Amino acid sequence: MSVSKIHVDLSGPPQTMLDMLYGKALDADSPHPILNDTFAKTLVEQLDYDWQASAITRQRRRQVxxxxxxxxxxxxxxxxxxxxxxxxxxxxxxxxxxxxxxxxxxxxxxxxxxxxxxxxxxxxxxxxxxxxxxxxxxxxxxxxxxxxxxxxxxxxxxxxxxxxxxxxxxxxxxxxxxxxxxxxxxxxxxxxxxxxxxxxxxxxxxxxxxxxxxxxxxxxxxxxxxxxxxxxxxxxxxxxxxxxxxxxxxxxxxxxxxxxxxxxxxxxxxxxxxxxx
Ligand SMILES: C[S@@+](CC[C@H](N)C(=O)[O-])C[C@H]1O[C@@H](n2cnc3c(N)ncnc32)[C@H](O)[C@@H]1O
Known part of the structure; x- marks a missing residue:
């Protein structure tokens, strides 16, 4: 059964927090997490957002x-x-x-x-x-x-x-x-x-x-x-x-x-x- 995701429709400064969230999710997903924010990981999965393609978040993979x-x-x-x-x-x-x-x-x-x-x-x-x-x-x-x-x-x-x-x-x-x-x-x-x-x-x-x-x-x-x-x-x-x-x-x-x-x-x-x- 597919679970429907929550669409993200933000504009302006609130979008900046998506970058933070994605960074924390990447850390939680890494072999040696530091902050280990498992909530961030769950939220990234729950949101309907193209994390890897978005201009807001796509650079984050390089630096968390x-x-x-x-x-x-x-x-x-x-x-x-x-x-x-x-x-x-x-x-x-x-x-x-x-x-x-x-x-x-x-x-x-x-x-x-x-x-x-x-x-x-x-x-x-x-x-x-x-x-x-x-x-x-x-x-x-x-x-x-x-x-x-x-x-x-x-x-x-x-x-x-x-x-x-x-x-x-x-x-x-x-x-x-x-x-x-x-x-x-x-x-x-x-x-x-x-x-x-x-x-x-x-x-x-x-x-x-x-x-x-x-x-x-x-x-x-x-x-x-x-x-x-x-x-x-x-x-x-x-x-x-x-x-x-x-x-x-x-x-x-x-x-x-x-x-x-x-x-x-x-x-x-x-x-x-x-x-x-
Ligand atoms: C870079 S994000 C940081 C989010 C969060 N503190 C974190 O570290 O994950 C900046 C946040 O500040 C919020 N923000 C910017 N200006 C604001 C204001 N004047 N009042 C309330 N929130 C504001 C944005 O909507 C966004 O959620």
């Missing part, structure tokens, strides 16, 4: 390392936060079809909000089961109105992986300020491209061109974020090339990462930041 290094780093940081704050609120912004809430499986004290554009959220609704204390928000992350409906009497975690670069800087900064002002304490965990990284991505990243995404916010160092958002302190900031998970990549990747992490400019093109407030 950056996606799994980033995903694993943010899983680790989020787990650490949740272990210390079992009654927290999580704002997982620009969630795409990422399975983080299922991978981390937070305890019953955690209220988890997955936020993305309506087209993405309606796909999520069809693909993932519901779970207790789990909420979907169909909105732009930078729209101030949805945040006012979120309980803020406990620690909050804003986690945004692969989102900052798609936001105008002023809107990204305003979003972080709103979260810091609203919650009594918490963390902000997100990745940034440097200005050099943004220029390189504009030239080489076909996902951006083909999705018609507009790029915006760049950050060269955490001090820029500290200056823009009062109340933050740096907990950790690492280049993608120096992230812990790099040690689990094949030897050739480790060698490239080592050289990149020692090369000024290149070192900072993709960074993972973790702030407390």
């Amino acid at each position: 390392a950056s996606i799994v290094v980033r995903g694993t780093q943010f899983d680790t940081w989020a787990r650490e936060f949740l272990a210390r704050h079992p009654q927290a609120v999580v704002l997982h912004l620009g969630c795409g079809l990422d399975s983080r809430v299922f991978r981390l499986d937070p305890g019953p004290g955690v209220q988890w909000y997955d936020v993305d554009y309506p087209d993405v959220i309606s796909l999520r609704e069809r693909l993932y089961p519901g779970r207790d204390h789990y909420h979907l928000v169909s909105a732009s992350a930078t729209d101030p109105s949805w945040l006012t409906a979120i309980p803020a009497d406990r620690p909050g975690l804003l986690l945004a992986e692969g989102l900052s670069m798609y936001l105008p800087e002023a809107e990204g900064v305003a979003l972080l300020r709103r979260v810091v002002e609203r919650f009594p304490a918490g963390e902000i965990q997100l990745d940034f491209w440097s200005r050099l990284g943004m220029r390189a991505q504009k030239r080489t990243n076909r996902v951006i061109t083909h999705s018609g995404s507009t790029l915006g916010w760049t950050v060269n160092r955490p001090e820029e974020v500290l200056a823009a958002v009062p109340g933050l302190r740096v907990i950790s900031a690492t280049s993608m090339f120096g992230a812990d998970t790099v040690e689990r990549l094949p030897k050739g990747h480790r060698r490239v990462a080592k050289v990149a992490s020692r090369t000024p400019g290149l070192r900072k093109i993709i960074q993972f930041h973790r702030y407390g407030f």
Whole structure:
């Protein structure tokens, strides 16, 4: 019996998450997975989408390392936060079809909000089961109105992986300020491209061109974020090339990462930041 697949009909920036999903599925399907996101593998099979031919995803077969290094780093940081704050609120912004809430499986004290554009959220609704204390928000992350409906009497975690670069800087900064002002304490965990990284991505990243995404916010160092958002302190900031998970990549990747992490400019093109407030 053939099972009917779910058609993907997306346009604009939401398409970028298909590239992430496919990368995670390829990792899960590989002989030595790192993130091992088996949800991504199942979703790729469930979706009616030509992964190998699509201009958005066809290049991904050549390179999944950056996606799994980033995903694993943010899983680790989020787990650490949740272990210390079992009654927290999580704002997982620009969630795409990422399975983080299922991978981390937070305890019953955690209220988890997955936020993305309506087209993405309606796909999520069809693909993932519901779970207790789990909420979907169909909105732009930078729209101030949805945040006012979120309980803020406990620690909050804003986690945004692969989102900052798609936001105008002023809107990204305003979003972080709103979260810091609203919650009594918490963390902000997100990745940034440097200005050099943004220029390189504009030239080489076909996902951006083909999705018609507009790029915006760049950050060269955490001090820029500290200056823009009062109340933050740096907990950790690492280049993608120096992230812990790099040690689990094949030897050739480790060698490239080592050289990149020692090369000024290149070192900072993709960074993972973790702030407390
Ligand atoms: C590169 S994908 C990352 C998806 C997911 N975080 C992951 O790592 O698999 C970027 C995601 O951000 C979402 N996005 C971009 N701008 C957004 C905005 N202003 N508000 C909410 N989501 C946004 C896109 O729809 C897409 O799902």
